[in-house]
Amino acid sequence: xxxxxxxxxxxxxxxxxxxxxxxxxxxxxTEQDCPHLLFYGPSGSGKKTLIMALIRQMFGASAExxxxxxxxxxxxxGSRTIDLELTTLSSTNHVELNPSDAGFxxxxxxxxxxxxxxxxRPIDTKGRKGYKVLVLNEVDKLSREAQNSLRRTMEKxxxxxxxxxxxxxxxxxxxxxxxxxxNVRINAPSEExxxxxxxxxxxxxxxxxxxxxxxxxxxxxxxxxxxxILSFETCRVQQYPFTSNQTIPPMDWEEYISxxxxxIMKEQSPKRLYQVxxxxxxxxxxxxxxxxxxxxxxxxxxxxxxxxxxHEVCHWAAYYEHRMRLGQKAIFHIEAFVxxxxxxxxxxxxxxxx
Amino acid sequence: xxxxRNKVVVLSSSDDDERHRHRHRSLSSTRPPSTRSKFSSxxxxxxxxxxxxxxKPRLSDSTSFLFKDDTSDWDEIKVFCxxxxxTPIGFKVSDGSGESNQKxxxxxxxxxxxxxxxxxxxxxxxxxxxxxxxxxGSSKDxxxxxxxxxxxxxxxxxxxxxxxxxxxxxxxxxxxxxPTPIIWQEHLHNSSAGLRYMxxxxxxxxxxxxxxxxxxxxxxxxxxSKESIILLIDDLPVTNGKLAxxxxxxxxxxxxxxxxxxxxxxxxxxxxxDSGDHTTQYLEELQxxxxxxxxxxxxxxxxxxxxxxxxxxxxxxxxxxxxxVDQIDLIAKASGGDIRHAIASLQFFCVKPSLAHPISSxxxxxxDKGFPLDFGRDETLSLFHALGKFLHNKRETExxxxxxxxxxxxxxxxARLPLKMxxxxxxxxxxxxxxxxxxxxxxxxxLDFLSEEAIDDxxxxxxxxxxxxxxxxxxRGMLARRNEAENVLQSAAASVAVRGVLFGNHHPMPSxxxxxxxxKLWQVEQLSLSNKKEMIKRRYDTCSGMSSSNFSVIxxxxxxxxxxxxxGTHESLDSRIDMMSLDDQESVVSEDxxxxx
Numbered sequence: 001x002x003x004x005x006x007x008x009x010x011x012x013x014x015x016x017x018x019x020x021x022x023x024x025x026x027x028x029x030t031e032q033d034c035p036h037l038l039f040y041g042p043s044g045s046g047k048k049t050l051i052m053a054l055i056r057q058m059f060g061a062s063a064e065x066x067x068x069x070x071x072x073x074x075x076x077x078g079s080r081t082i083d084l085e086l087t088t089l090s091s092t093n094h095v096e097l098n099p100s101d102a103g104f105x106x107x108x109x110x111x112x113x114x115x116x117x118x119x120x121r122p123i124d125t126k127g128r129k130g131y132k133v134l135v136l137n138e139v140d141k142l143s144r145e146a147q148n149s150l151r152r153t154m155e156k157x158x159x160x161x162x163x164x165x166x167x168x169x170x171x172x173x174x175x176x177x178x179x180x181x182x183n184v185r186i187n188a189p190s191e192e193x194x195x196x197x198x199x200x201x202x203x204x205x206x207x208x209x210x211x212x213x214x215x216x217x218x219x220x221x222x223x224x225x226x227x228x229i230l231s232f233e234t235c236r237v238q239q240y241p242f243t244s245n246q247t248i249p250p251m252d253w254e255e256y257i258s259x260x261x262x263x264i265m266k267e268q269s270p271k272r273l274y275q276v277x278x279x280x281x282x283x284x285x286x287x288x289x290x291x292x293x294x295x296x297x298x299x300x301x302x303x304x305x306x307x308x309x310x311h312e313v314c315h316w317a318a319y320y321e322h323r324m325r326l327g328q329k330a331i332f333h334i335e336a337f338v339x340x341x342x343x344x345x346x347x348x349x350x351x352x353x354x
Numbered sequence: 355x356x357x358x359r360n361k362v363v364v365l366s367s368s369d370d371d372e373r374h375r376h377r378h379r380s381l382s383s384t385r386p387p388s389t390r391s392k393f394s395s396x397x398x399x400x401x402x403x404x405x406x407x408x409x410k411p412r413l414s415d416s417t418s419f420l421f422k423d424d425t426s427d428w429d430e431i432k433v434f435c436x437x438x439x440x441t442p443i444g445f446k447v448s449d450g451s452g453e454s455n456q457k458x459x460x461x462x463x464x465x466x467x468x469x470x471x472x473x474x475x476x477x478x479x480x481x482x483x484x485x486x487x488x489x490x491g492s493s494k495d496x497x498x499x500x501x502x503x504x505x506x507x508x509x510x511x512x513x514x515x516x517x518x519x520x521x522x523x524x525x526x527x528x529x530x531x532x533p534t535p536i537i538w539q540e541h542l543h544n545s546s547a548g549l550r551y552m553x554x555x556x557x558x559x560x561x562x563x564x565x566x567x568x569x570x571x572x573x574x575x576x577x578x579s580k581e582s583i584i585l586l587i588d589d590l591p592v593t594n595g596k597l598a599x600x601x602x603x604x605x606x607x608x609x610x611x612x613x614x615x616x617x618x619x620x621x622x623x624x625x626x627x628d629s630g631d632h633t634t635q636y637l638e639e640l641q642x643x644x645x646x647x648x649x650x651x652x653x654x655x656x657x658x659x660x661x662x663x664x665x666x667x668x669x670x671x672x673x674x675x676x677x678x679v680d681q682i683d684l685i686a687k688a689s690g691g692d693i694r695h696a697i698a699s700l701q702f703f704c705v706k707p708s709l710a711h712p713i714s715s716x717x718x719x720x721x722d723k724g725f726p727l728d729f730g731r732d733e734t735l736s737l738f739h740a741l742g743k744f745l746h747n748k749r750e751t752e753x754x755x756x757x758x759x760x761x762x763x764x765x766x767x768x769a770r771l772p773l774k775m776x777x778x779x780x781x782x783x784x785x786x787x788x789x790x791x792x793x794x795x796x797x798x799x800x801l802d803f804l805s806e807e808a809i810d811d812x813x814x815x816x817x818x819x820x821x822x823x824x825x826x827x828x829x830r831g832m833l834a835r836r837n838e839a840e841n842v843l844q845s846a847a848a849s850v851a852v853r854g855v856l857f858g859n860h861h862p863m864p865s866x867x868x869x870x871x872x873x874k875l876w877q878v879e880q881l882s883l884s885n886k887k888e889m890i891k892r893r894y895d896t897c898s899g900m901s902s903s904n905f906s907v908i909x910x911x912x913x914x915x916x917x918x919x920x921x922g923t924h925e926s927l928d929s930r931i932d933m934m935s936l937d938d939q940e941s942v943v944s945e946d947x948x949x950x951x
Contacts (some may be wrong), residue, residue, distance in 0.1 A: 002915070043907060068894045087890060098905065230911055234918040251914040268805040270812045279802075281874060285881045287889060287909040320820070327823035331875060332797060335818045339813035345811055 003233045004226055007201050010064075014052045016197050017046055017189045017225065025050065025184075029058050036154065036163045038139075038178060040170040041186030044224025047166050048137075050186065054164075055133055059093040064093045075108040084109055094133040100141035100342055107146035110136070114153045118160040132161045139160065139165040140172035147174045152178055194218040194228045201229065207236065210244040220248050253288050254296060261300035268342035276338055280331060290330030294321055301341060316340045384824040457540050458535050460701040461694050466514050469522055473661040473693050474511045474654060479519075481652055486519055489616035490582050499648035501610045503641060505621045506654030509692030512620045515654075516586055525582045528615075533557055554591040555598055556645035562605045566612045585617040590640075599636050603643050610647035619644065656691020665693060666700050675704040738870055741795050742784035744852050745803045745870075748774040748863045770857060778852040779845075789848035796855050802868055805861045818854025822847045889913055 009015050015022040028034060037054075038046040043278035055063045066089050073084045084105055095117065099106045103211040117132050142150070151174070154163060165181060167173060189197075198214040217235070231248050239246055260279050263272065283293055298317040300309055317337060325335040355557065433534050451688040466472045469479055485502055506510045520527040532554060534543070541551055550561075590606075593599040609617070621637060645651050663686045670677050677700070685703065689696035691743045749771040775781065782792070797819050886905065 002912075087894070089894075095362065101905065105553055226907070227911060230915045237919055249918060251910065253910065253914065253919065268809045269806055270801040270809065271806070273809070273812050275800045278874075281878045285878050285885060286913070287882050287886050287905070289906040289909065292906060292910060323820055323824060326827060327820065328827040329823050329875065331878075332816070332820045332823045335797075336813065336816035339816040342809045343813045 002230070003201055003205075004229045007197075007204065007229070009053060010048050010056060011249075012050075012057050015050070015053065017193045017201060018050065018186060019112075021184065021186065022050060022053065023171055023177040024058055025054050027056065032112045034058070034267075036181040037164070038167070038170065038173065038181035038183045039186055040140075040167050040173075040183065042188045042224070043168055043222075044226035044228075045186045045188045047186045048227060050184075051135060051164055051166060055094050057136075057199065058133065059091075063091050063093055066096075071110050073109065075109075075112055076151075080216055082108060089214075093130075094135060096135035096137070099146065100138045106142050107149045110142075110146055110150045111153055114157050114161060118157045131159070133164060134161050135164045137166050138168075139177075140167035140169050144174070147177060151176045151180065163256065188223040189225050191215065191223065194221060194223070196223055197225060198228060198232055201232065205236075207324060208241060210242055212244045213242050213246065216244075217248060242286075253286065256283060256292065257296045258300045261297060261304065264301065264338060265304055265345070268346040273335065273339055273342065277335055280334055284331065290324060290334060292322065293330075294324065294334055297334075297338075305345075306348070309344060312344060313341060329347045369634070380915060391455060396842065398635050407902045459698070460669060460673075461697045462765050464665075464672075464697065466511075466518050467521060469518050472511055472515055472518055473657050473665050474515055475658070475661075478652060478654055479515060482515055483519055483522070484582065484648060485652075486523060486525075486616060490523055490525060490584075499650060500615060501619060501644070501647075502611050503619045503621060503644050503648040503649050505623055505641060505651065507623050507656055509689075509694035510654045510657055511693060512622075512654055513586075513588055516584070516618045516620070520584050520586075523582065523584075525584045527584050527586055529588060530558070530561060530592065531588045555593065555601060558591045559601065559605045562609045565615070566609060569664065583615050585613070586616065587617050587619045590619070590621070593636065599639075603640055606640065607643060607647050610644055610649045657696075659686055659689070659694045662686040662689060662691070662693055662696050666696060669697065669700060670704075673704065677704060737785050737787060737792075737795075740781050740787060741792070741799070741870055743775050743781055744778065744855055745799055745859075745868070747803070747856055747859045752773055770860070771857065778856060779849050782845075782848050782852060787848060789822070789844045789851065790826060791873075792848055793819060793826070793851045794875055795870070796851055796872040798871050798875065799868075800855055800859070804859060808859075808861045811858050811860050814858035814860075815855055817850060818848045818858060821854070822851040825850065928937070 012022040012026045039051060041047055052063075064097050069090065071086060071088055073086070075082045075084060082105060084102050086097055086099075086102055086109060095113065097109075097113070099109045102109045114134065117134060136150075139147075140148075150163075154177070161205075163181070165173070165177070170178060170183065195214045195218050198217060199209060202209045202214075217228050217232055221231065234249055235242065235246060238249060256279070260276055263276060265278070266272075279292065284290065294317065299313070301313065305313065320333045320337040320340075323336075324330050327333060469483065472479055482502065482504070489500060504516070506512050517527060535554075536551070545551065591602060593602045606619070621641060623637065626822075641651065663682055666677075666682045666686060667679075670682070681703070685696055685699050689699065750773075751771070800815050801812060804815070827844055886909075889908050889912075890905065893912055
């Protein structure tokens with residue numbers, strides 16, 4: 001098991017970061033009925049950890065017995081039936097899923113699963129009718145239709161289930177949903193907090209951490225706790241005992257993108273554009289999301305760029321990122337951005353150096 | 355053609371029936387009756403048992419065939435029919451010797467009877483003739499195969515060639531005639547009478563079996579002991595599904611292996627454009643299996659433009675109708691190498707003005723302008739041909755229309771020379787292109803056609819293709835309900851894509867040999883989907899189902915770590931990447947390579 005999973009706090013009391021939020025949540029569910037919740041915050045800040053601990057708080061240890069299922073739903077959509085396949089995680093008391101994996105058919109998923117949950121309500125030991133918890137990840141990636149249908153079902157079935165929504169940015173969640181939930185913002189942990197967690201893990205694993213090494217890991221992690229722990233473990237495999245100036249291995253796809261960036265800087269021609277396309281294909285095959293590719297590519301290009309051009313390049317990156325979200329095939333837009341960059345950069349070079 | 359019962363019987367009103375009965379014989383026999391013998395089973399009604407009933411459909415069909423494209427001119431059709439009735443000429447059985455009568459289809463009337471009359475290329479005729487000569491002359495050597503397979507598109511004279519050659523050698527031509535289809539009522543009647551239904555395939559198998567075992571026994575009445583026989587299988591039974599096809603193939607295979615009489619099997623190739631269905635695949639498979647069995651294969655090409663023209667003008671001379679050279683040229687071009695079609699068109703063309711002179715006169719100028727004639731075939735292009743046109747981007751060397759519209763002068767950098775091709779939309783239409791695949795193909799290949807330095811052009815093209823992607827993405831998920839909008843969007847998107855590429859490629863490469871690649875994007879999409887499933891599964895396995903995470907997190911953070919940690923994931927991922935970069939798929943893909951057009 002990865003350290004990330006191994007040292008994930010199981011209960012709200014054991015939380016190492018966001019202790020205050022954890023305590024508040026605990027009070028919320030022990031004292032009264034729980035409202036719908038919306039957790040938002042940057043990636044690697046501990047949203048999922050809190051959610052899982054919260055569910056455990058609600059239902060006790062039984063919530064930890066989960067099974068992974070690949071389920072198929074048959075949805076009746078007017079004239080035809082659609083088969084939807086999705087992976088779900090479920091225990092007796094909760095179901096967790098990523099509705100946005102269903103692509104543009106996500107709206108059916110949300111409705112269908114909530115209806116189904118409403119049908120078989122669990123009854124607790126005292127004979128009271130209980131409720132189930134539905135955890136929806138990546139709500140910000142849901143289409144607008146899906147969010148609308150989510151809002152409706154939320155109202156209709158609120159007696160039967162509680163929704164816990166989880167997303168990175170609440171700005172992409174519709175106002176209507178936000179106002180029906182208790183919003184919980186989870187900040188990215190500070191570097192000191194990350195260092196504290198790393199040292200905690202080091203102690204548990206019986207490792208000696210040289211001074212400054214944990215701080216470097218924290219700094220490299222871009223304030224993502226998950227990332228910090230993952231690279232901590234990688235370093236452990238690479239070289240132990242640690243030295244304080246040990247290299248922290250970067251993610252392979254990030255290296256690959258910086259390679260692409262230097263390719264682009266070296267030559268600007270249709271031929272090179274074609275080579276770049278092939279490299280981007282390789283990233284896509286390995287399932288790196290296109291938005292992240294574009295973002296990272298821009299970051300790498302900006303590092304090497306003359307300040308004069310930065311503004312224009314950023315403008316075009318934003319332009320193509322937007323179009324990428326509207327369109328279907330990301331590669332067209334990434335390629336258009338690369339071509340535009342090459343075109344700008346080449347004319348800049350000609351203007352400067354003749 | 356005569357088998358179908360066409361609905362257009364309306365043409366002949368009921369009181370015409372008497373007269374039809376008189377005339378049926380002139381229109382009926384398409385081939386010299388002496389050269390045919392029937393091998394149909396007993397369930398088939400004998401054609402001359404009740405002539406007026408069995409022949410009428412054919413008559414009405416032939417008229418409707420002539421007027422198929424021209425349903426609006428009802429008056430003319432009536433005139434045509436009356437005219438038909440007004441000229442009572444008694445006919446003998448037409449043996450095609452050139453009796454001048456207007457009522458026969460010219461296709462039958464001018465059917466070639468000697469090898470010289472054939473429009474097929476001399477070499478091909480020679481090849482087939484030689485083959486038959488060998489087989490007919492010395493039937494001693496048992497090793498040589500007795501089957502020839504002649505392929506070619508419709509109307510290139512496959513049957514005509516075999517008939518002419520049979521005539522030439524004085525051989526009797528025995529033909530497998532597909533039995534008439536049984537309609538449901540008949541079937542009910544038969545089955546109540548205790549007759550079992552036999553499918554056409556069954557009958558064909560039975561026939562082949564018989565021929566293999568016993569050879570053909572010529573009908574006794576006019577038997578000359580020395581007469582040689584050629585077996586002709588013109589009409590293979592239609593097979594539907596794999597099972598039926600296997601049966602057909604097996605029976606043909608056996609036929610090829612063991613038949614003792616020289617046999618010709620004719621296979622009609624359908625155009626590339628129709629290759630959507632499975633029949634073409636089946637036919638190709640069939641041909642190769644026949645060849646494997648030892649059959650000799652001769653492929654007939656479409657009739658050349660010149661020979662079509664020659665034939666047409668000969669017919670014009672014989673019929674004494676005045677058709678200008680241009681018009682003949684046009685008809686020949688429109689026929690696309692289908693001589694039967696060309697002759698039928700010519701007849702139609704000649705019939706029209708003489709019959710309804712006052713009515714059709716306004717039509718004439720349209721024709722003279724070289725407007726596409728209303729009997730032409732639709733021209734089709736293969737997808738690769740169309741893509742080649744777009745990618746090569748042939749343009750005039752200088753602007754001819756320069757000083758025409760000064761008020762709309764375009765900026766220097768936006769101006770392009772006129773295209774050396776039809777409107778792109780027309781080409782798209784001819785290629786039956788779907789927007790999505792066309793865009794993918796263009797995107798994959800266009801960079802090869804840009805000149806070294808033209809990165810600005812690359813950007814223009816890329817941004818247009820991006821626009822297309824947006825257009826195609828607009829209504830996703832709501833396709834079912836908005837078919838109309840979808841169609842418009844599709845064509846608009848295709849048009850934007852093609853014009854974008856044509857406009858953007860301002861400095862095209864000097865033309866040279868290029869291979870059109872299949873879009874790698876398709877492969878990438880599939881691979882990434884399967885990878886995604888695998889990654890999710892692995893993630894769940896390792897965390898033993900404790901939590902799910904965003905997929906992007908799995909891909910960008912967990913997977914690289916797994917790789918570092920080398921938890922058995924290493925090999926599978928790397929091998930996948932290797933597979934990607936091997937590019938083995940690529941070379942297989944396009945045999946349709948594109949040269950300079």
